Amino acid sequence: xxxxxxxxxxxxxxxxxxxxxxxxxxxxxxxxxxxxxxxxxxxxxxxxxxxxxxxxxxxxxxxxxxxxxxxxxxxxxxxxxxxxxxxxxxxxxxxxxxxxxxxxxxxxxxxxxxxxxxxxxxxxxxxxxxxxxxxxxxxxxxxxxxxxxxxxxxxxxxxxxxxxxxxxxxxxxxxxxxxxxxxxxxxxxxxxxxxxxxxxxxxxxxxxxxxxxxxxxxxxxxxxxxxxxxxxxxxxxxxxxxxxxxxxxxxxxxxxxxxxxxxxxxxxxxxxxxxxxxxxxxxxxxxxxxxxxxxxxxxxxxxxxxxxxxxxxxxxxxxxxxxxxxxxxxxxxxxxxxxxxxxxxxxxxxxxxxxxxxxxxxxxxxxxxxxxxxxxxxxxxxxxxx
Amino acid sequence: xxxxxxxxxxxxxxxxxxxxxxxxxxxxxxxxxxxxxxxxxxxxxxxxxxxxxxxxxxxxxxxxxxxxxxxxxxxxxxxxxxxxxxxxxxxxxxxxxxxxxxxxxxxxxxxxxxxxxxxxxxxxxxxxxxxxxxxxxxxxxxxxxxxxxxxxxxxxxxxxxxxxxxxxxxxxxxxxxxxxxxxxxxxxxxxxxxxxxxxxxxxxxxxxxxxxxxxxxxxxxxxxxxxxxxxxxxxxxxxxxxxxxxxxxxxxxxxxxxxxxxxxxxxxxxxxxxxxxxxxxxxxxxxxxxxxxxxxxxxxxxxxxxxxxxxxxxxxxxxxxxxxxxxxxxxxxxxxxxxxxxxxxxxxxxxxxxxxxxxxxxxxxxxxxxxxxxxxxxxx
Amino acid sequence: xxxxxxxxxxxxxxxxxxxxxxxxxxxxxxxxxxxxxxxxxxxxxxxxxxxxxxxxxxxxxxxxxxxxxxxxxxxxxxxxxxxxxxxxxxxxxxxxxxxxxxxxxxxxxxxxxxxxxxxxxxxxxxxxxxxxxxxxxxxxxxxxxxxxxxxxxxxx
Numbered sequence: 001x002x003x004x005x006x007x008x009x010x011x012x013x014x015x016x017x018x019x020x021x022x023x024x025x026x027x028x029x030x031x032x033x034x035x036x037x038x039x040x041x042x043x044x045x046x047x048x049x050x051x052x053x054x055x056x057x058x059x060x061x062x063x064x065x066x067x068x069x070x071x072x073x074x075x076x077x078x079x080x081x082x083x084x085x086x087x088x089x090x091x092x093x094x095x096x097x098x099x100x101x102x103x104x105x106x107x108x109x110x111x112x113x114x115x116x117x118x119x120x121x122x123x124x125x126x127x128x129x130x131x132x133x134x135x136x137x138x139x140x141x142x143x144x145x146x147x148x149x150x151x152x153x154x155x156x157x158x159x160x161x162x163x164x165x166x167x168x169x170x171x172x173x174x175x176x177x178x179x180x181x182x183x184x185x186x187x188x189x190x191x192x193x194x195x196x197x198x199x200x201x202x203x204x205x206x207x208x209x210x211x212x213x214x215x216x217x218x219x220x221x222x223x224x225x226x227x228x229x230x231x232x233x234x235x236x237x238x239x240x241x242x243x244x245x246x247x248x249x250x251x252x253x254x255x256x257x258x259x260x261x262x263x264x265x266x267x268x269x270x271x272x273x274x275x276x277x278x279x280x281x282x283x284x285x286x287x288x289x290x291x292x293x294x295x296x297x298x299x300x301x302x303x304x305x306x307x308x309x310x311x312x313x314x315x316x317x318x319x320x321x322x323x324x325x326x327x328x329x330x331x332x333x334x335x336x337x338x339x340x341x342x343x344x345x346x347x348x349x350x351x352x353x354x355x356x357x358x359x360x361x362x363x364x365x366x367x368x369x370x371x372x373x374x375x376x377x378x379x380x381x382x383x384x385x386x
Numbered sequence: 387x388x389x390x391x392x393x394x395x396x397x398x399x400x401x402x403x404x405x406x407x408x409x410x411x412x413x414x415x416x417x418x419x420x421x422x423x424x425x426x427x428x429x430x431x432x433x434x435x436x437x438x439x440x441x442x443x444x445x446x447x448x449x450x451x452x453x454x455x456x457x458x459x460x461x462x463x464x465x466x467x468x469x470x471x472x473x474x475x476x477x478x479x480x481x482x483x484x485x486x487x488x489x490x491x492x493x494x495x496x497x498x499x500x501x502x503x504x505x506x507x508x509x510x511x512x513x514x515x516x517x518x519x520x521x522x523x524x525x526x527x528x529x530x531x532x533x534x535x536x537x538x539x540x541x542x543x544x545x546x547x548x549x550x551x552x553x554x555x556x557x558x559x560x561x562x563x564x565x566x567x568x569x570x571x572x573x574x575x576x577x578x579x580x581x582x583x584x585x586x587x588x589x590x591x592x593x594x595x596x597x598x599x600x601x602x603x604x605x606x607x608x609x610x611x612x613x614x615x616x617x618x619x620x621x622x623x624x625x626x627x628x629x630x631x632x633x634x635x636x637x638x639x640x641x642x643x644x645x646x647x648x649x650x651x652x653x654x655x656x657x658x659x660x661x662x663x664x665x666x667x668x669x670x671x672x673x674x675x676x677x678x679x680x681x682x683x684x685x686x687x688x689x690x691x692x693x694x695x696x697x698x699x700x701x702x703x704x705x706x707x708x709x710x711x712x713x714x715x716x717x718x719x720x721x722x723x724x725x726x727x728x729x730x731x732x733x734x735x736x737x738x739x740x741x742x743x744x745x746x747x748x749x750x751x752x753x754x755x756x757x758x759x760x761x762x763x764x765x766x
Numbered sequence: 767x768x769x770x771x772x773x774x775x776x777x778x779x780x781x782x783x784x785x786x787x788x789x790x791x792x793x794x795x796x797x798x799x800x801x802x803x804x805x806x807x808x809x810x811x812x813x814x815x816x817x818x819x820x821x822x823x824x825x826x827x828x829x830x831x832x833x834x835x836x837x838x839x840x841x842x843x844x845x846x847x848x849x850x851x852x853x854x855x856x857x858x859x860x861x862x863x864x865x866x867x868x869x870x871x872x873x874x875x876x877x878x879x880x881x882x883x884x885x886x887x888x889x890x891x892x893x894x895x896x897x898x899x900x901x902x903x904x905x906x907x908x909x910x911x912x913x914x915x916x917x918x919x920x921x922x
Contacts, residue, residue: 097523100524101523101524101527101528102527102528102531103527196406196408197408200408200427200430200747267521267522268521268593270521271748274521274748275415275518275521276415276416276518276519276520276521276748276751276752277410277416277747277748277750277751278747279414279415348522348523348524349522349524349587349591350521350522350591350593350594351517351520351521351522351525351591351593351594351597352520352521352522352593352597352748353593353597354596354597354746354748354749355430355746355748356430356746357596439901439902440901440902440903440904443902443903445911445912445918447912448911448912448918449918452918607825610825610826610848611825611826611874611875611876612875612876613826613827613828613874613875613876613877614876615826624848625848626848626849626851628851631850631851632800632851632853698842700844700855702828702853709828709846711828711829711844713829713831713842713844715833723833724833724834726829726831726833728828728829728831728844732879732880732883733876733879733880736876736878736879737875765902766902
């Protein structure tokens with residue numbers, strides 16, 4: 001009984017932990033706490049000035065309330081950084097595609113970065129058109145869930161050992177699980193829209209998922225096997241201690257990259273929204289802001305794919321011979337942008353594959369490659385090389 | 387497993403899935419204009435298809451009956467925005483045939499060169515469309531970039547980019563402008579190098595090639611019988627090109643090859659058009675040299691009577707998209723009694739069912755891009 | 767000249783002599799370089815077209831069109847040979863009170879849409895056509911807009 005209670009109470013007095021409510025030092029929470037100390041302190045001081053000796057200002061500055069409100073600031077901060085980094089990804093792709101296609105790319109303010117803001121404002125002002133014969137509840141819920149899950153998984157990616165939301169031992173699996181949820185909602189959404197293009201698009205999303213999901217999980221497990229943990233911190237520092245896993249797992253890295261492109265539903269695997277034959281695929285009936293957010297969610301998923309690649313194969317936020325460095329978050333994001341550059345390159349260079357081709361590719365190429373990669377890793381580990 | 391507890395076979399019979407009619411168009415990214423393709427889908431595979439055209443029917447042929455002959459020239463430009471030069475050329479040729487006059491040598495060569503410029507820019511437009519239909523915007527934008535040089539040549543020659551209004555009954559409107567021969571040779575030399583970039587982008591990519599290779603086979607007899615003409619027909623093994631086998635103007639005085647492939651699939655139809663662009667460059671080079679040899683003061687236009695004697699006449703030429711023909715019934719006045727346009731795409735698109743049955747819906751745009759839709763001439 | 771032999775590349779002279787020999791009703795009106803012009807009574811058009819397709823190897827029906835001469839109508843066929851570029855123009859006169867011609871779609875599939883177009887614009891009925899429906903004009907039209915009796919607005 002005592003053990004159970006210990007488990008519930010984290011084995012000790014939670015408030016005794018210096019980094020409460022986290023187990024280790026968390027930079028965004030620290031910033032949030034200090035921000036709240038300034039903001040809440042000012043409010044409390046103002047209230048105290050008007051009503052001297054009241055209990056509200058004391059309550060505002062007590063430990064528990066400070067922590068709670070600091071958590072709100074923390075959440076805003078995490079989301080804001082993730083959001084802005086997605087916008088940078090969007091801008092990067094537009095500029096890179098522009099250069100590759102021999103045109104200029106976006107031109108609105110700040111080297112084209114403000115185009116994202118302009119697009120957001122434009123889609124925000126559009127009329128919210130809902131077709132008459134859609135299944136309204138599923139129609140709205142599925143698109144909300146697709147966007148919501150994408151935002152969630154984007155926020156859950158840690159930028160460094162001090163910039164994270166949760167630090168679970170199974171962190172990698174949780175991120176991948178949330179990441180793989182969207183195709184289910186797309187399938188339902190395709191049905192709910194009462195449109196044949198959407199229906200085919202939804203079916204294709206499911207078809208696409210069964211072709212890349214299994215090899216992708218095998219690859220993740222291979223990396224976890226090498227690092228001996230599913231914890232993202234452990235995986236990153238295991239690479240910092242030995243060598244970036246892209247070196248022993250070069251086959252796996254290439255396969256994972258291709259799977260990640262499919263996971264993010266980008267060219268050449270954007271068959272669910274194949275523009276040439278399915279108009280906009282499963283997004284056909286979504287207008288205005290809904291479409292704008294779906295579009296943004298696409299880039300969020302692309303950004304997460306790159307982040308996962310960086311964590312699994314490029315040593316996360318560490319640098320060789322340096323380790324963490326002064327600002328590991330920047331290192332991590334820069335690495336993700338470099339990976340995303342290659343995604344843009346693929347988009348510019350190739351066309352769209354057919355549904356039967358992606359199934360063949362998934363089960364006849366990715367699957368053997370990922371298993372082969374696993375065998376190589378096992379041999380290396382039994383041989384004691386790693 | 388005949389004694390299986392689960393009656394698999396009966397269940398499968400009961401599970402006869404419905405086939406789904408998907409109406410692609412008239413507002414659809416693949417349809418490059420206003421037309422509809424109704425496709426019947428079994429899962430993703432097309433089992434039946436029916437093209438529907440006519441959204442753009444303007445009564446062009448009826449309109450011409452109330453206009454004087456020269457006033458139809460700008461109208462003929464509007465038949466197809468990509469191949470305006472060839473249609474105007476065809477119209478002038480038909481009227482000249484009815485008048486029974488022969489036009490100056492120089493006009494013939496200028497028309498030939500202008501036609502080939504038009505053919506290249508039309509094929510580049512097609513290449514751009516193929517790029518988007520296969521999901522690559524890079525091909526689209528690179529082709530459009532190359533096309534711009536040839537539109538600039540049109541500007542240099544006659545002042546307009548697309549609806550050129552250049553050939554006249556009895557010749558062409560104006561002589562080649564100053565430095566036109568230098569510019570056109572530069573453009574052609576540059577283009578032959580730049581086209582290899584696009585070819586490398588498409589042909590070296592297994593995605594593009596596998597999307598086109600081995601789908602939508604048409605054999606020679608069917609292609610001829612169904613009225614498929616132009617590059618699409620030559621990709622199916624029919625060795626026929628009006629420029630070579632039924633030469634008009636001065637095509638019999640230049641030396642060029644007609645690419646023919648026997649495979650008959652979507653990829654061979656694509657290859658034909660690419661090769662035709664190179665051959666057009668050859669024709670342009672020879673044509674420009676011939677124009678230069680004729681000298682600056684050679685006549686480029688003859689005066690023609692405004693009234694056409696009663697009778698019928700027809701002429702045909704090799705449009706970028708296939709065989710186009712005009713049939714003129716004149717009644718001795720200054721307006722045509724009846725003018726019929728045979729558009730190559732009108733017949734080519736009627737074979738959409740033959741081309742698309744059996745392929746997957748993802749390939750329908752890629753297959754039908756090979757007939758290079760242009761609705762202005764289809765619906766007239 | 768053997769009228770029943772198969773010619774893959776018939777010359778203009780051969781066509782001009784064979785056609786009237788095989789069908790007495792066919793009149794060759796004019797020949798030019800790679801062009802043969804002939805008139806055919808409408809009863810014989812299917813047989814003549816079958817012969818031209820099978821024995822003279824004219825694999826391609828370039829076009830088929832109608833002309834309204836007010837006192838009668840004409841259907842004009844342009845047939846082409848893919849081996850030597852020869853074209854035959856057949857003119858079939860149709861009286862206005864009985865606008866019926868045998869369809870050649872079963873010979874050349876490519877004539878299908880041209881016949882539909884001629885029907886909807888001139889009202890010339892092609893017998894045995896697989897699907898004689900309106901193609902370019904709306905399905906609700908009950909008139910034939912390209913006839914001379916149909917006046918354009920403003921041309922009065």
